[in-house]
Amino acid sequence: MPKPCCTKNSQKSKEIDSITEFIHILDEPNRLRILCLLKQGERCVCDIFGSLSLSQNLVSHHLKVLRDAQLIDYKKEGTRVIYFRNENVIAKFSELLNNIVTL
Amino acid sequence: MPKPCCTKNSQKSKEIDSITEFIHILDEPNRLRILCLLKQGERCVCDIFGSLSLSQNLVSHHLKVLRDAQLIDYKKEGTRVIYFRNENVIAKFSELLNNIVTL
DNA sequence: ATATAATATCAATATTCATTGATATTTATC
């Protein structure tokens, strides 16, 4: 008799739901591009949307998603807002991603 | 002068697009549940939708997505279709996931 | 105070896709 697994409201199922939440954040090519660009160093918004050939408001939108997930952080310099990666949180995400396969 | 990165149609950008393709497959809790359940051994469709409390057609749909991505495979036994994990492909996916952070 | 530059927010649209209900297909049994 197989052990139950991922039944409704099971512990595993809840685990999977929370993992899906942040997989979802990475499931967007422009967000991955932003994370990739920031790997080269902090950037203001105008540099980001310039480099990636995206509209300003679209980039602001994705930055907000990444910010809310704490994958990135920012500082203000005059009228500029400088974004940079939050490597600590990114590392935690990375670990969770590794667990997906062993779920 | 920062190196360009993830500019439109760049190599990195194409890489990211293809990675997004399979992140997308994992960005669905019911699909993760199926993969999790199959970790305990092969299962026919009726066992899967029974265990997960999902409708038959919904499970068939997700199985097709996983099948198309080659994350799972199947064999037929009478009227039953038995699904099982394709561990080789899953391992490759896993490796790609690891690269996301270092993109 | 006004004007300008940089960024964020908001409303509307479009697209993708999970979900549902109904039907088709396949295999086995009588």
Added chain:
DNA sequence: GATAAATATCAATGAATATTGATATTATAT
């Protein structure tokens, strides 16, 4: 061959959300 069981497919719907255009906010400089 007719019926039943298991699975797959199809069309329609609804929800989530990326994208766009317009506007608001914030900070600086004149």
